[in-house]
Amino acid sequence: MFEVVVPRGVQPGxxxxxxxxxxxxxxxxxxxxxxxxKIRFELPKALVTRTDGPxxxxxxxxxxxxxxxxxxxxxATDMKFQWTRFDHQGGVDxxxxxxxxxxxxxxxxxxxxxxxxxxxxxxxxVTPDKGVVDSNIKGMSGEELxxxxxxxSAQMKSYKDKVQWFQDICAQLSAKWSDGRxxxxxxxxxxxxxxxxxxxxxxxxxxxxxxxxxxxGEAGIDAGGLAKEWFELVTEECFDPxxxxxxxxxxxxxxxxxxxxxxxxCSEDHLxxxxxxxxxxxxxxxxxxxxxxxxVKHLYKHILGWPIMFNDLKDVDEGYYNSLKGMKDxxxxxxxxxxxxxxxxxxxxxxxxxxxxxxxxxxxxxxxNLPEYIxxxxxxxxxxxxxxxxxxxxxxxxxxxxxxxxxxxxxQELELLMCGLPEIDMQDWMDNTEYSGEFxxxxxxxxxxxxxxEVVSEFDHxxxxxxxxxxxxxxxxxxxxxxxxxxxxxxxxxxxxHGVPLETxxxxxxx
Numbered sequence: 450m451f452e453v454v455v456p457r458g459v460q461p462g463x464x465x466x467x468x469x470x471x472x473x474x475x476x477x478x479x480x481x482x483x484x485x486x487k488i489r490f491e492l493p494k495a496l497v498t499r500t501d502g503p504x505x506x507x508x509x510x511x512x513x514x515x516x517x518x519x520x521x522x523x524x525a526t527d528m529k530f531q532w533t534r535f536d537h538q539g540g541v542d543x544x545x546x547x548x549x550x551x552x553x554x555x556x557x558x559x560x561x562x563x564x565x566x567x568x569x570x571x572x573x574x575v576t577p578d579k580g581v582v583d584s585n586i587k588g589m590s591g592e593e594l595x596x597x598x599x600x601x602s603a604q605m606k607s608y609k610d611k612v613q614w615f616q617d618i619c620a621q622l623s624a625k626w627s628d629g630r631x632x633x634x635x636x637x638x639x640x641x642x643x644x645x646x647x648x649x650x651x652x653x654x655x656x657x658x659x660x661x662x663x664x665x666g667e668a669g670i671d672a673g674g675l676a677k678e679w680f681e682l683v684t685e686e687c688f689d690p691x692x693x694x695x696x697x698x699x700x701x702x703x704x705x706x707x708x709x710x711x712x713x714x715c716s717e718d719h720l721x722x723x724x725x726x727x728x729x730x731x732x733x734x735x736x737x738x739x740x741x742x743x744x745v746k747h748l749y750k751h752i753l754g755w756p757i758m759f760n761d762l763k764d765v766d767e768g769y770y771n772s773l774k775g776m777k778d779x780x781x782x783x784x785x786x787x788x789x790x791x792x793x794x795x796x797x798x799x800x801x802x803x804x805x806x807x808x809x810x811x812x813x814x815x816x817x818n819l820p821e822y823i824x825x826x827x828x829x830x831x832x833x834x835x836x837x838x839x840x841x842x843x844x845x846x847x848x849x850x851x852x853x854x855x856x857x858x859x860x861q862e863l864e865l866l867m868c869g870l871p872e873i874d875m876q877d878w879m880d881n882t883e884y885s886g887e888f889x890x891x892x893x894x895x896x897x898x899x900x901x902x903e904v905v906s907e908f909d910h911x912x913x914x915x916x917x918x919x920x921x922x923x924x925x926x927x928x929x930x931x932x933x934x935x936x937x938x939x940x941x942x943x944x945x946x947h948g949v950p951l952e953t954x955x956x957x958x959x960x
Contacts (some may be wrong), residue, residue, distance in 0.1 A: 620935070865914055
């Protein structure tokens, strides 16, 4: 039993954070309690005990899921993970109006049935306190295989050790060899047609069985190599922009985003394709296979259930992101811009007006309602624009993968896990780098630039990939090398090191 004083400013029904057993947990203020009053509550044993002893050692393990001011905490009532933002005094930030610097949304999946073959569900964007995830994982027989403390301990590991732990758990969740295998007989010229039907007809248990492959008309025994080839070929074909399901992101041609007009290109079955892609991505991640295709950042966040913030708009529409920032600086004059709560989409030359809120065409944007306009536009671009496709993609992914298992990764690590560490040619990188600002004259001969390349050259594969993610928003390297890196306008824009005076910026930043 724990006893705590209700903090100042907390109202009945509001959440507040505290340390219990060395763990930061969220509790809700009882309806009959007031600030300054002592309350007592009991925490689940799993939160304050460990299998290796009665005393809680979780004080030695801090949940370091902090990102953009949001922290993943544990909810005392049901032991579920949820995202929480704390104010500068350490209290829970309970503001309700949208703020471009602090507010966020998290995707929530509501499963509508337990269909043995293909579950239905609905994805939505909710405030972070409503987007919760289980903090344990059960095995095939219903026993607890992974506990809260196991997840928290794994989250603190290095990326390499995280991957090993993750793969070990996946192996324990896999169906036994004695349960049988799934054999795919496919033709190279009809790979997707031959693969979709069997994958979409599988039960969750079948999705975790061993998959074996036979390319019709070719001699060969699948000892792992054919499986690797199948995953690469299938994902490469699915992500091919010419198929119409995906398209290059306008701000980064190396990243792929869902084509909002996918229904036009695959009118009868485009949503089945996305359920299929979701299952393939989930199975590849579960089976230690790699996929051919880097997605835009917010899709990795959706898979993980990470907070989506205003800054995420920059990665999909930098131009409009900058326009919205400019509108914030206009004050009362924003009403003269002539913007309402709608957005215009153009597909194959046909323009269509989409209302961001009910009756949005009749609501003009003013200084007073600008935060609500930005909020509505963010929700539309991050989910609403491709809601049906994202819904099927996520449902397919979680047909295979238990969601709590992914909570040990951040979105950058998830990209590396799914796509692998890139092969980076350091000489090609250096030869195709430009220098500007303080480094424009001396270029690679400037002492600071020499130090930069010395440090980067000593990085291992993971750190080099993370540097690429920091600068370009993806770990992918263009097939023709660094000389073909593209900017937001699709023109060649090489990797650039820009020098600024010390008083301008102390730490590295990317743009």
